[in-house]
Every structure is written in C-alpha cells, then in structure tokens.
Amino acid sequence: MWILLLDHSESMGKPFDRASSEVDRRTRRTDRETKFEAAVETLLVELDRLAPYMPVALFVFTSRCRLVAAGVAADRPRFEAALADVSPENGTDIAEALRSAAAYVREPDRRSETMTTRVLLITDGLSEPDDAGAAARELKELGVPVDVILIDPTPPGERVARDITGLTSGRWDPVVSRVSLSAAATGSGQAAMEMERRARAWIARADTEAAEVAGSVGARERLEFTAAYPGSMSPDTTGRLTVYAHLGTERAQVEHLLAALNADLGPHPGRSSGVALSAVRTGQVLEIYPMLDDVRCVPARQEVVWHGRLEQVSFALEYVGTAAEATCDGTVRISVDGLLIGQVPMSIRVEPGSAVPPVQRRGSATMIRTVFASYAHEDEAFVRRCKAAYRGLGINVFVDRDDIRGGQGWQRVITDMIANHDLFQLYWSDASAGSQHVAKEWGFALQVARSRPDGTEFVRPLYWSRPMPKPPELLKPIHFAYVDPQSLGLGPSAAGMPEAGAVGGPRRCEASFPVVALTPGRSPETVNSIRAALPAVVPFIEDVTGLRYHPPITLLVDDHAVSQARRSTEAEPGVPDEIVELRAAVDLLQALLLVFHMRQFTAEHGRDAVDEVFGLSGGAEQVEFEFLRHRSEGLGNTIRRHLAGEDVVVGLPGTVPEFLGKVSPSLDGARVLPVTMLPTFVELFVARIVDYVGRVTPVGGGLPFRGGFPIGEDAVAYAKRAFPWFLVDTEPLNLRTDQPRFGWTATPSDYRDLLAGVAGVVVDGLRTRGATLRTTLFTTAALTYGAFTMGDAASTEAIGRGAADQGVPRFVVPAGPAILICADAFERVTTSLTDAGMARDAVRTHTNGLLGCTVVHEHLHAAVATGLDRDGYAAPAAALSRSQAWQCVNEALAAWAQSHFVRSDQALYDACSAYIRYGEYPDWPYRGAEAVERMYQQDGLQAVRALVAQLRADPEGARRRLDEEFNS
16 A cells, blocks of 8 residues: 655745746646646656556645545546545644654554555655654554655654654655656655565465465374373372374274273273364374373373374373362473374373272364464574475475565564464574564464463474573473474574585485385496485586475386377477488387288288288298298397397397398397397398288289388388378377387288388498497487376376386385486496496496486476475476477576596496487477586576576566577
8 A cells, every 4th residue: 555645835836946947748737837737747647657456545634644545546536536636735744744743554444455565755844853753653553664755855854754754664855856856756655565465466376375285185084082081180190181083994903902091091081082173194103102291101292103004102100299189271382393283182180099980081073274484584494395395294384485574664564464364473583582573473463362262272383403502481381392403404503505515526415205116126236326426416406406406216117108208298308300301210010010020911811821822832931921021020129129229139030041041140148139230130021021021012013002010200101202192191090109000001012112122221321320320229218218297197196107117016106206216227327338348347336427427417406397496396287388498498497417426437427418418499409508518617606596486477578588608
C-alpha cells in the first residue's frame, strides 16, 4: 500500500522559489504554477504508473490531517475528484500527518488489503522536530518506511526530513522544480510497488513450495502411537511404560500385545494414544522421550528406525516427588530430526494403596504442513539441512531471506507469515540469542501461541550445540529439543558447505552411497568402481553447482533401461552419416538373415518342405547348411557388439565348414574371433547363404513374400536410398517397441540381391572404416554408459522389465529419481581400451577414470534437478519440462563438469575434450562445455554456479547466456 501525505498549507499555494519556464514533458506544466498544483498533477501521473491493484490512501494535511480518498491505483478519477476540493490554507503539522498514517495502518481492515506499506510525505513546511520524530517512531514500530519530498528545502526542514527517513529507513529528496518533484515521486511510488510485488511473489513462492512438499508424500498413511503404563502407583514402587509406533491397520495386533502386558501394569492399567502430526517415511529415525511431572524415566529417551511396521520401546518409571499423593501429568513426545511429530498424553496417580481407575486418553492434533524457521544468519547451514530433512515428512520449512528480513517494511509480512504457519521453530544458538530480528520473531510467536487452542505447542525451540545457550525468561517454560548435527550430515560445528578444493584433487566425504545391481552376477567390477568414485563425486558436484545435494540411488541395469532413460532426458549424440549408414545396414542385414534362419523366403513351398528343394547332398553340406541357418540368427548382434567394443565369440561345430577354411586357422581354442577377421567371416558367411538362396529362386523372381522381421526408421531410409526397388511399408507396425518398426515385401530374387548388396556394404564398412568407426563409436559411447531419470513411467517400466529378465522381482526396483549405469560398463570399457592398444597396467586406472566421468555427468544432471539452493528449494517443476534450452545447457554443464573433475589427469582430460569437440554446437550440446570453460576461466566457480541457478530459474535465459558466450 502507498500512503500519500500531501501538505496543502498556505505556502504550498505559491510557485517554487526558484521558478523557471522549464516544461515538465509529462504534464506540460511549468514551475511558475503553484507547488500544490505541481504536487497534485505529479501524484495523479504516478497513479497511472502503478499496478492497477496497488492499494493507495490519500491524506491531506495542514495543522490537521484527513483522509480524502482510498482505493486502488486504477481508481484515479476518485483521487482526482477528491483533490479538486482541496486548496492551500493554514499552517503545517507533519507530526499529525504521520500519526494519522500510523493509525490508518493499525486498522484491522488494512491487513487484508495489502502485504506491505510505504508512506510518501510531500511538504514545504517546517514542524517541531521532537513531535515529528515521535510520530515517525510509531511508523518505525509498524515496520513502515517513510519517504519525504521536501520542496524548497531549508536547513531546519532538511533536519526534520533526515530524522524521519533515518528512523524509518526511507529516503528524502530536496526538490526545487516540477521536474525534480516528478522524479522524486516516481522513486517512492516504484519503491512501494516493488515492495508489494516482492511480498506477493514471496508469499506465493512459499505457498507453492508448501503445496509441492505436501503433494510429494501423497496419501501416506499417518503413523499412530499407543502408550501403556500403570494408571496408579505407590510412592515406593516402580512401573513400566511401553510405547508402540504402528499403522492404523495394526491396531488389532497392538490390542493383542496390550492384553498380554496388562498384568505387569498393576490393578489399573493406563492407556493413551495419539496420531502423528506429519507423514513419516520408511527409514526415518523416531526419537521417543517421555516427560512426566515428578517421574524419572530410564532411559530418558530412545531411538527407533521406522521400517513401516509395528515398533515398540519400553521405559522404567520411578516417582521422585516428595508428596505422598500426587497426579503426575505429562506426555510421550515423538520427534524426527528435532521436529515434534507426535504426542501421547499421560497421567499417573501416585498414592498409597489402591487408586481410582484411570480414563483412557487420546491425543489429537491437526497435521503439520508448514513451519516458520526463526534463526540467525550464522546458523543457515543447519537450518537448510533441517528443511531438507523435514521435506521427507511432507513439511515445508519457511526459510526467510536475510535481505527481506532486514529491510524496513517487511515486518508486517513476516509477522503475518508467522501467524499463518502451523508452528514456529526457533533455532537457538549463541548467534540467535543475540539477534534482534530473532527476538522480535519469537516475541510475536508467543503472542500467536496465546491465540491457539489449549494444548497446542506453537513455539518449539531446538538447539544443536552443547551446552545450550541460556534462554531468556519468557522462553524458559518451553521445552528445548536437542538435535545431533551429525544426524543431518553436518559436523559438530554445523559448518556450511566448503568452497571447492584445488583443481585435480576433489575432496572426499566419509560416507557411503547406495549402489544396487539389478543384474546379479554381471557387474561386480562396475559396482566397485562406482562405489569408489561416489565419495569424491558428491562433494565435487556440490562445489561446482553451489547446491546442497542428496544423491539418489545408483542402479546397475541393462542397456535397454539406460537407452530408454537417455531418450527422455538427454540429447541424442550427433552420430556421423557413415555410422548411421553402417548401423542401418546392419539392422537390415539382421532382418534378412532372420528370414533365412526361419526359411521364410519363398511363397511356393512350406517351411518344412524348403530343405528338400535346396538339393542338399547330406554329410558336410548338411552340416554347413545347418551352421549357416543356426548362426544367421545372431550375426547382426555379433557385428553390433563388435562395433560397441566387445570381443565376439563364434562357436563352431566339431567339423568346421569348408567355407571357413580362410578363418578357422586364426581362431584359438576358445573360439574367439580376432577383430581383423570379422569382415572376412561375414563376407564368406553371407556369400554361402546367397548361394543356397539362389538354388531355390525361381526364374523370373518368384512370387512376393512378406518379410517376417520389421526394420527401423534408419534402415528404411538407407534401403530406399540404396535399393529404391525394395518395397517397405509407409506406416509403422503396431508393435510394443521403443522405436517405430516397418514391414517389407520382396520376391525371392529381390531378397537374394538385397542380401548380397547389404552384406557388401557391411563388409566394406568393417574392412575399410572398421577401426575408425569402432574408435568413434567408443568415443561417443564410453562416456555415456549412464543416464539420470526422475522416475518417469517409461524408464521405471524399462528398469523393472530388465530386472525381471535377470530374475530380480519388480517390487525390488525403487521408484523415484535414480542414476542408471550399464551393468557391464567396466568390462566393455576395459575391452575397448585393450583393443585400442593401451598397456594392460594402465587399462584399469583409465577405466575407473572414465566411469568416474560418467558418474559425474549423470550426478550433475541429478543435482541440477533435485539439489537444494540456499533457500532450500529444488528446481521448479516448470524448469524440468525437458525443453530444448534446458537440455542444451544441462548437457553443456555436465560435459564441462566431467572434464573439470579429471583436469589433472591429462589422458582423461583429453578423452573428455575429444568427446566435447566431437560435434558442432548446438546440435551437439556437449560442445557448449567450451563456453562454460571460458566462464570458469574468467570468473571461477561462481560463474558456473550462476549458470546453474539461471538454468533452474529461467532455462531460456540460460540458453541465451550460453549462446552469447559460445559465439563471443
């Protein structure tokens, strides 16, 4: 709200003392008109500049002050009409104007109209300094800044203006003309509007975050607590308290346990129950501690990990009071990471002999969804960790920004926020004990607490350093809970995140991170390599992003699951045309060979009669034919695995077919085909199949037949280009495959010619470009054996399907974000490096390094999406839309991060650099890492962190920033 205090004293009816003929271009007026007229015109113009919804109140004053109009900025005619009836008269009382503004702010209706308030005082008169100062203090206490425009200033007037604005954190402007008056009024109006805009955005952000956090836990069943204890005790006896944590579906089991326990609880067993105030997820630690008047509990507190099923703990009870008779009231408190999530009321009657049977008691409370955090700036690291921990409970912790908290004008917003939260959590330390801001906040929270229902603990302090700093008297009756900072991943000092270490020596954290293989028996080396890398990768990611990062689980899966995830999260590599063509040819060759394998290439004969028309002579020829038919099923996959960097194994029968005479001498006893012999093997293998097909190809080509094995889009494009007579369907088949597949039709003669032609292309590719292509494929794949998934349905289904194929039940596959790594990545990289001629003793080290780069790449993606900024916020959902801008900048950052991680290892750094330079930006987004590197060289990690923050807030803006740097 903008409150205008306009002086209309007699002196305001005169022209400016230094009047000139200078024209104000907005009003077309000159200074020779009166100061009041100039002020009126200026204020009306400023109303047009404000947001239409901005609340405005207009007071005019002389020795008295009155409200002449109130509304929103869009109501300009109302304000104009009100000012038309005002004319200069009488003297000036600035104090009266300020007191009127303060009274207006205090009115109850004002709190519903606006988030913030700013006052503009326009005057040319003098006022008693003491009176004006006292009135200004009223507005200061309300958190309202006051701006002063002093027309035709004098030294006494300047002193009053300085006193008012100094007290209220406003600004004052001496003006001597219409133009300077307009400029000063614009400054105040824009400041008022910006305060309101920021407050609305701030509140909206808090509400949105709270809704997102609450939604993240879904309809998780609330935890319940039941306590069993002796309802009455003699002063000289001891008792036993048993507390059960359970779900509502386990009440019958609890009742059974209680029935067995009653005999140990005396003649009058007591029972109480309560419900958790927030959602609790599996794996969280419940701290249970009873608090009863004059009763000692041993142990004082116990911890239990919630595993989603009934848990129980027991305490010994001993009366330590002095009275012979007493009623000991209290509660069993249950907390998670210092946050009280449940209470169970208790009452034990202490008296000699028998006692009145106790009444069963049940505690109830509203679910906690929002918490206002009051803390000193020095304790921010601890507060942020608590915020992250409470998120898992479905609770959003409102962490206010220091620039808002410290500014005048935000006090109303903060007090309203405190009142609108479910509870107020005070983070008590030496720093907060000495903070005036914190003192004001807890003081107001105590007022709010008095308006809450009886039994509601609105103010809940906690501390994490021992001994606990001494609390003030008003806080002493309130229980202060202790939280171990190490339970939140902080050291005893609760220090914040350190700056990045020296390049080449990533710091390590003493922690283990979950790595789970969903491919039993296939991946021990990969598991070991990743586990060894993560303690260095996680803090490295925090350093380069400036985010607090809690890494998701790493899953070792099959290639299909990784490919599925990469398609939805990463840019496809810009593979060169020759690689695309060779892959397409191999795909087509595989489909053609499968037709031979299934004896499907002729329509004139049934499948079982085909062998008869081949004219097989039996003996060696029969063995050869069966070898060709059997091995044709997997030859295409053999070629693909070879190009991916694997050794290929060819199993031969006891009698080696004659056509393999040129190859078999090169095979060792293990039947491992050397890389150099694969082109010859494929050439001889397919040539023999073509010969056999020729035996049954009718003159004239024969009748067309439908190929039973469809081909992919790249194979279709290649076939149409190289063999235009080949008939391929125009529409994809309705198959449950990740990529579209197309059917095809051919005559037996076309099939024979196509088989020979495609085999020639594949053999030529393997023979003339094989080594280069194999190295290129390794370069583009070795650093991308992983993917990050947010847990979308397609990726989760692919992971579950792959796990099931390996004999792992689908329910074992965790939902939610995950890092996926190819299970046999270590073995494949090792094979590729060995084939490339790397010395054996260097292969293992280099393989670990390359896998470390892969882990860095994917965890960078995970951190950008899920990491928490200084305010405890993850990336907004809108930024995770996987837009082209998001992917481009994200991939550039990930590629740069993996290079930076191995900057001190020249060989690994060169490998990463080659990967970055493999394609052209932006089609190959990893090339954008060059622009990120320039930012780093110019401004250090701060530039990288700024780009990460911009990507999360404004992906399109981050893309423009990266483009500008790349093209500079």
